[in-house]
Amino acid sequence: MGLKLKTVILECSHIHQLSSFYSDFLGWPIVFKEENFIRLQSPESDMGIAVQYAEDYVAPVWPSESEKQQMMVHLDFGVKDKKELAEWVDRAIKSGAKHAEMQYGDGEWITMIDPAGHPFCIVVWD
Numbered sequence: 001m002g003l004k005l006k007t008v009i010l011e012c013s014h015i016h017q018l019s020s021f022y023s024d025f026l027g028w029p030i031v032f033k034e035e036n037f038i039r040l041q042s043p044e045s046d047m048g049i050a051v052q053y054a055e056d057y058v059a060p061v062w063p064s065e066s067e068k069q070q071m072m073v074h075l076d077f078g079v080k081d082k083k084e085l086a087e088w089v090d091r092a093i094k095s096g097a098k099h100a101e102m103q104y105g106d107g108e109w110i111t112m113i114d115p116a117g118h119p120f121c122i123v124v125w126d
Contacts, residue, residue, distance in 0.1 A: 026077075085124050097112040
């Protein structure tokens with residue numbers, strides 16, 4: 001019996017906004033919904049992303065700064081080439097994300113910020 005990662009859970013103060021963003025950006029349907037928790041699932045697998053309400057949520061600062069809310073995790077989404085990278089960055093922006101002010105990938109990845117302030121990257125994977 002193997003262990004598989006099933007769901008990555010992101011906290012936020014507006015779960016409908018964040019779940020709508022990831023559903024639109026990824027094209028993943030919402031498969032579970034309750035008052036403080038919404039789960040989306042990939043149509044190709046059982047991998048999911050969920051958003052969970054946190055009353056005192058504070059968005060992380062990226063890149064990290066001393067004495068500020070630290071990022072606990074970020075997501076990487078892989079694409080096959082730089083053309084797809086540009087297409088997915090455009091799709092992320094149209095869905096509600098923004099470019100992170102600081103970029104470190106030399107064009108191999110782009111760091112984005114979701115509507116709740118979570119950084120995520122779109123990465124060219126060989």
